[in-house]
Amino acid sequence: xxxxxxxxxxxxxxxxxxxxxxxxxxxxxxxxxxxxxxxxxxxxxxxxxxxxxxxxxxxxxxxxxxxxxxxxxxxxxxxxxxxxxxx
Numbered sequence: 001x002x003x004x005x006x007x008x009x010x011x012x013x014x015x016x017x018x019x020x021x022x023x024x025x026x027x028x029x030x031x032x033x034x035x036x037x038x039x040x041x042x043x044x045x046x047x048x049x050x051x052x053x054x055x056x057x058x059x060x061x062x063x064x065x066x067x068x069x070x071x072x073x074x075x076x077x078x079x080x081x082x083x084x085x086x087x
Contacts, residue, residue, distance in 0.1 A: 019051035027056035027073065046071050 024038040052071035057078030
């Protein structure tokens with residue numbers, strides 16, 4: 001049992017992710033835990049060579065300040081009625 005568990009852990013460490021999507025309800029410049037954590041995680045992954053894209057709601061219909069990040073940020077307008085968001 002011990003050997004197979006060790007072998008599994010070594011295989012997990014050698015997996016290289018090429019890209020990842022981080023989906024969050026709020027993102028920078030909003031203030032809160034998810035916004036801060038998603039930004040920190042995206043920066044950490046980008047520095048390790050992973051292609052990162054963040055998907056988040058926005059309070060503005062058009063948000064144009066996405067150029068300050070070293071990864072892609074896609075914002076979806078969150079002003080739709082709640083019943084449309086859940087379709």
